[in-house]
Amino acid sequence: MITGAEFYNVMVAVVPLYVAMILAYGSVRWWAIFSPEQCTGINRFVAVFAVPLLSFHFIASNDPYNMNVRFVAADSLQKIIVLFAAAISYARGGATLDWAISAFSLATLPNTLVVGIPLLTAMYGDFSASLMVQIVVLQCVVWYTLLLFLYEYRAAQALLLARHPGFDAGSVVAGDRSASSGCHASTIAPADEMSVTSSPQNSKELHMFVRNEDASSVPHDASKEIRLTVSSPIAESGGGEERSSSSTAMGSLQEIPKTMGLTKMILIMVWKKLIQNPNTYSSLVGMVWSLISFRWHIGMPIIVEKSISILSDAGLGMAMFSIGLFMALQPKTVSCGRSATIFSMAMRFITGPMAALPQGIVTFVFAKDYEVLPTVLSTGVIFGMLIALPITLLYYIVLGM
Incomplete structure (x- = not known):
């Protein structure tokens, strides 16, 4: 059973994140401090500098030679099963390609970096942070790359079908x-x-x-x-x-x-997208440095470490601030309809192995970029952030019985 001290540790880790998000929301919706153009600039800063450097910090501090193979394999197996089920549903006509991709995002790609690491560290100790970093590494390098490939495939299919309606959709x-x-x-x-x-x-x-x-x-x-x-x-x-x-x-x-x-x-198209994403560089450079650092026990030069930490330390708060700005700019919290909301929440909080965590922000960024059900993913991000804490506590109490 959860104790009062454990509950307080969870609050210490999570409440500051919500404070940053609420302040950002009020800055736009209640106090009109930031204009939409200024919000765009803040979000751009977070996407280009804060979150990539935050990712680099966690990935570079992870020992790649001491990873939990069973944990990583279990997480990868779950993602493969969901991907296979989505592919079968699409092939049999049970779901469109848009919904197949979105269902994969909702069920397998949670917010492990911004919310998962501080939350699970408070619940289960420092060792859980190492597990989350391992998931972050695979998510950035493998699964986001796969998601981007699926979006590029869908965009290519739509483009060629628009010019040649007689083509088979599955062969574009x-x-x-x-x-x-x-x-x-x-x-x-x-x-x-x-x-x-x-x-x-x-x-x-x-x-x-x-x-x-x-x-x-x-x-x-x-x-x-x-x-x-x-x-x-x-x-x-x-x-x-x-x-x-x-x-x-x-x-x-x-x-x-x-x-x-x-x-x-199509491989060249995907490559173009990858080399434009700062998170790709932060993940790969972080992995390379961790391989070198933990292999030969080399410490990062202090001047380099301080240059990175000055922004990465602010990355967590700025990421939550960015979520609040995004929420405030939406015309309404639930913008995809009741049925789609229920489906997306069921996929998020029931199917995924880290179901208590809200939807990953990057998945919405991709969905908006390719205009593939962005309202569904935005609802997953917003609604997930609002109910993630009570859902997390519920899971924590049930698992502790």
């Missing part, structure tokens, strides 16, 4: 998003830019150009040509042969996503 793997990456989208050339030419072997060659809409913004070799050779029946002649060959060629376009060329394109 090319495309990019100009709104999220700052570049113009790579597109498949319209039908009038495809040409069919004759070859000496009584076949037709269909030329399809994959080009960038703004050629001046990318290297010259960004435009690629994919050539398909389609056999032509010699029994037909004249215009009939041309039409038959063209139809066969157009049908063969559904095989294009199986080629290495378009697979390479």
Whole structure:
């Protein structure tokens, strides 16, 4: 059973986080201290500096040679099971791709860094902080990368289907998003830019150009040509042969996503997104330093450590402050409807192994960036933060019986 001292330790860890969040909320909603533009600047600072340096601090202090393999394996297994279930539901038509991705986010990606580490440390001691750091490492390096890949796949599918409605949705793997990456989208050339030419072997060659809409913004070799050779029946002649060959060629376009060329394109798109994310650098550099530091017992130079800690120490409070600003800028707390809210909360607080923790902020950032059910993820973040503490205490009391 939970004791009074244990309950107080939890309050000491959690209440300051809520104080920062409430102050930010009141600064916008009640006192009008910050404008929406200023809130955007604060959120940008948190995303670019505070949270990445906070992540680096925890990851660099984690001993990679002394990780709890069983704990990490159990967490990874849960995520794999949810991903597999979401994939089956999507393949059988039980869920759209948007809901499959969102369900994976809700069930597997909690707020381990900002809320999880201080909360579980107060409950179970310092050793739990080490476990949370291990989850943070895998979440940043592996699972957020996978989530980003799924969003890029979905964006590519939507782009190509918009230009070629006859394509099979499950076979679309090319495309990019100009709104999220700052570049113009790579597109498949319209039908009038495809040409069919004759070859000496009584076949037709269909030329399809994959080009960038703004050629001046990318290297010259960004435009690629994919050539398909389609056999032509010699029994037909004249215009009939041309039409038959063209139809066969157009049908063969559904095989294009199986080629290495378009697979390479989508991998390049994902890579562009990753190298633009400061959290990627903080996670990788933190891992490299921890491998070096704990292998040869090398301490970080004090001048470097102080330069990092001056911002990372403020990262936790600034992250919570950013959540409060985001909550205040929303027209209403629950913006996705009652049914979607119930579903998202059930996925968050029942399915996940760390169900007591609120939804991860990064998952909402991705959802908003790609416009994939952002209201559902925002409700998960906001509502999760509001009820995370009582839910956590309930779990803690039940597990302590």
